[in-house]
Every structure is written in C-alpha cells, then in structure tokens.
Amino acid sequence: MRVLSINNNRIILNKNPNYKTVSVGVFLNMGSKFEQGEESGISHFIEHMLLTSNLKYHKTSTRQIVEDLGGFINAFTTKEFTCIHGKVISEYSEILVEILIDIIKYPAFKQEDIEREKNVILNEIQSFNNNGMHVCQQKLLKNLFKGHPLSNEILGNRDSIRKFNREQLIEYYLETLNREIVICITGDFDEERIIDIINKKDIFNSKKNITPRQFNKVIYSNFNIIKYHSNLGNYISFALPGYSYHEIDTVYLSFLTCILGYGSTSLLNRILRDEMGLIYNLNAYLHTYNEGGALIISTTSNSASNIDRIISIFGEVIERLKNRGLDKKDFDRVHSIIKSQILFKTENPHDIMLELGRNELLGINNNRSIVDYNNLNKTMENLKEITYEYFCDFLKKFFEQPFSYYGLLNEK
Incomplete structure (x- = not known):
C-alpha cells in the first residue's frame, strides 16, 4: 500500500492483482458535528447535491455512466465525514476515478435540483421518524452526547432543510474543499496511470488546507x-x-x-x-x-x-x-x-x-x-x-x- 500527497490531498493506492474489480472512495472533511445552528443537515444535503447535476456531464448523469459499465456510485454522510464511492471491474478503473473527481470538482447546485432534494430529504426525515427504533436510538444518542456537537443529527431538521439556499450551500461546500481530502483506490489497477489522472485533474491546487474545527472530549450524560x-x-x-x-x-x-x-x-x-x-x-x-x-x-x-x-x-x-x-x-x-x-x-x-x-x-x-x-x-x-x-x-x-x-x- 502506498500513501501519496498530491496538491495537499492524500491518495491511498492499495493495489491487489488478485481482485478483478476496483473500488474508489473520495472522503471529505464534512459531517454533522461541524455544523452550527441553521447549518443543521447541510453536509447530508450537499451529499445529495453532488450526485445530481454536474457541470461537466450535461446529457447524462454520472451514476448512469458508471451503471452502464456494470458498476455503481453511491454516497453517505456520517457525523465526521462524507464519502462518495463507487466500484467497477478493473478495466474501467480510470473512468471511475475521473468521474468521482469530477463529481467533487463540478457540482452544478442547480436551483431546481435544490428544491427537489429538499422534498426528497424531508421525505427521508419523515421515513425515519416513522421508524420507532430509529427515533429511540437517535433520542438516546442526543441525550448521551448532550451539549456536544456529536449530538447533531445527520439529516438535520425540517426548518433548516427548508431554508437552505444556493449561496449558502456553495459557500459551505467551498469551505469544505479547503480542508484535506483523501482518495482511496483498492483492487487491481495501474498505479502510474491513476496517479497521472489525479495529477492532470489538478484537484484544488490552490486550496488553503484549513484544519477542521476541533472539539473537547465528550462529557457523557447519565439518564x-x-x-x-x-x-x-x-x-x-x-x-x-x-x-x-x-x-x-x-x-x-x-x-x-x-x-x-x-x-x-x-x-x-x-x-x-x-x-x-x-x-x-x-x-x-x-x-x-x-x-x-x-x-x-x-x-x-x-x-x-x-x-x-x-x-x-x-x-x-x-x-x-x-x-x-x-x-x-x-x-x-x-x-x-x-x-x-x-x-x-x-x-x-x-x-x-x-x-x-x-x-x-x-x-x-x-x-x-x-x-x-x-x-x-x-x-x-x-x-x-x-x-x-x-x-x-x-x-x-x-x-x-x-x-x-x-x-x-x-x-x-
């Protein structure tokens, strides 16, 4: 395994010729614990936006391109980070790396996409709120981490979701891109060709490399x-x-x-x-x-x-x-x-x-x-x-x- 630094980002190359597939993930310093006040749920919202319209791909979606190759692209948000990831057979590894980088570099943040995803996420929140076990677990964690940013809910709340606007989303995302990004590639691939693609993509070469906010250790509540x-x-x-x-x-x-x-x-x-x-x-x-x-x-x-x-x-x-x-x-x-x-x-x-x-x-x-x-x-x-x-x-x-x-x- 090799770990490289390219344009203030870390690249993990974990080559294994015994596999016939390649998995790639882009990891962003963007999660619910970094959110404050009206930002509640913004990391998860941006995750949705990254997989909608893209400035580089006008006629088809990035997901469609990869799915037509027999692979997949997906994403998830946690309290500490957001990950955009995908998998293809080895012969398409370079295509997947290019597309995932383009997803991060060229999100469109179209107004019609924002309004649609507001409804999608409000439905997602409602779906989870109808799940008694999920509600019980979230209430438990919110009380356990009370007063600490780890108590922030990943999906946010209805009020904050409804109020998000294009300028706010873009500003928050650009701040995220000034933090370190990790790209991890695992499977069977040509290391030098992958490195060449990443270098040519020039991922955020002018970034400031801001360190994410730091927090104190949790003082647990008992209840x-x-x-x-x-x-x-x-x-x-x-x-x-x-x-x-x-x-x-x-x-x-x-x-x-x-x-x-x-x-x-x-x-x-x-x-x-x-x-x-x-x-x-x-x-x-x-x-x-x-x-x-x-x-x-x-x-x-x-x-x-x-x-x-x-x-x-x-x-x-x-x-x-x-x-x-x-x-x-x-x-x-x-x-x-x-x-x-x-x-x-x-x-x-x-x-x-x-x-x-x-x-x-x-x-x-x-x-x-x-x-x-x-x-x-x-x-x-x-x-x-x-x-x-x-x-x-x-x-x-x-x-x-x-x-x-x-x-x-x-x-x-």
Whole structure:
C-alpha cells in the first residue's frame, strides 16, 4: 500500500492483482458535528447535491455512466465525514476515478435540483421518524452526547432543510474543499496511470488546507427516560459510554458488543428471547468518534409491561459480567466471530477501501488496530494477544460507569 500527497490531498493506492474489480472512495472533511445552528443537515444535503447535476456531464448523469459499465456510485454522510464511492471491474478503473473527481470538482447546485432534494430529504426525515427504533436510538444518542456537537443529527431538521439556499450551500461546500481530502483506490489497477489522472485533474491546487474545527472530549450524560407515543411498538435502547477510536481499549468494546448482542447466540438474545420470550430480536452497535463513543443495545417488545423486565434483566447481566466475569466458552465464541469478520472483510476490496480511507482522513492510528489488511499473519497474531484474563479485567473497569436508557412506549 502506498500513501501519496498530491496538491495537499492524500491518495491511498492499495493495489491487489488478485481482485478483478476496483473500488474508489473520495472522503471529505464534512459531517454533522461541524455544523452550527441553521447549518443543521447541510453536509447530508450537499451529499445529495453532488450526485445530481454536474457541470461537466450535461446529457447524462454520472451514476448512469458508471451503471452502464456494470458498476455503481453511491454516497453517505456520517457525523465526521462524507464519502462518495463507487466500484467497477478493473478495466474501467480510470473512468471511475475521473468521474468521482469530477463529481467533487463540478457540482452544478442547480436551483431546481435544490428544491427537489429538499422534498426528497424531508421525505427521508419523515421515513425515519416513522421508524420507532430509529427515533429511540437517535433520542438516546442526543441525550448521551448532550451539549456536544456529536449530538447533531445527520439529516438535520425540517426548518433548516427548508431554508437552505444556493449561496449558502456553495459557500459551505467551498469551505469544505479547503480542508484535506483523501482518495482511496483498492483492487487491481495501474498505479502510474491513476496517479497521472489525479495529477492532470489538478484537484484544488490552490486550496488553503484549513484544519477542521476541533472539539473537547465528550462529557457523557447519565439518564433513564421513558416517553409515551401513539405509534405502534414499544422500544428500548441502552447506552454504555465508550471510547474514542484513538484509544486502544476500543478493540475490547468490539468484543463486548458481540458478546452482548451479535447474533442469535449472544448473551442478551439467549436470555431475553430464548429463555424468557420477551423479544423477537436485538441489535448491538459500537459508535466510535474522535471525541468519544458509545455501545448501543436496542430492542423492541410487543408489550409495554415487558420493557421494565428487560431493563431489570439488562442491569443484572451487566452486574454479573462486572462481578463474575465472562464464561470462557462465550469469550472463545466471540473470538471466532471477530476472526471470521476480519477474514470476510479481507475478501471484500470495497469494505477495505472504506476503512482505509476513513482511517486516513480521521487520523486513526493503524498501529492501535488489530487489523492489518496487508499482513494477515500479523492480524491473526494481534488477535491472539487479546486474552480471556485481560478481557475479564477490562469488564470490571468498564462497568464501573452506569448505563443509560431511552424508551418509547405506546401504552401508559
């Protein structure tokens, strides 16, 4: 793997001739945590605009060109960055690189596109607001990160979306382009030809290379909130304050996430579903950011009366893990799951591209990660160093902090 600096941007070339495809991602320092006041949702809105009209492609869309080659282009926005990415078979790699750079360089921001995307995003917000589990999780994170920019919602709010205008969008986007950009290419491609294309594209050669705003570490709020609503469903989400992706103990949180909620044989699934029949399924997510993170467990039940029992059982499980540690067989099971997840990802160049690009943009120290995509033997050795004894010690320390929860119930 090579990392180059071209015109104040970083280019990752991760060539592997064993693949027959190429994945490319352009990573922008543009996410919801950088937004203030009436900017709420502007990063996600600009993401939509980048995939609409383009000043260089008048007769057809950039998406159509790539899809006609059998590939795809897509985009997503997070709290910390925005990514425009695509995948094609290797023979079209140079076309994909050119198109993705043109998407970033020549967005049209046409007024008719802006008005249409306002309606699209308002419908997107409504769709998520109709999803009780999503609402419950967002309320949980908003309270957990209260007072910190990480509490900003990626989609924004209806008022800010309706007020966006062309001048505001262009000004915000141009400010983003003055921050460092990362381009990551993974798969089978001609490195020198790709470098030549990027040099000729002259990506923002006059940029000022402004550093994104910096924020303090999260001071976590502790809360136990139950709200009532008229929609169908009873939802509960738990939060355990986590770590920044710069902290080495984050890897142990990955193990804990699997132990508590990954798959039908996870600890909470076995108790809440298989033994007690209180739930249908359960999801566990690990959120990590520059300033902090959280382990989130979410589930739903057909009866509001079950939620109290679920909260009580969750507390008992946490207390048992803290005081008695974890059964060795559960640790071994999760060790195998993590190993499999790593090996699955090594066979997916698109996933590798997304992770390498994110890590480079956010300055995540790969030396603190157990995964080295270019040295699988080293990765397996790193995995062996995560021992049962150390993990049990970690649980005692981690569970000293209280958990929080947010519930939405449809019965009073």
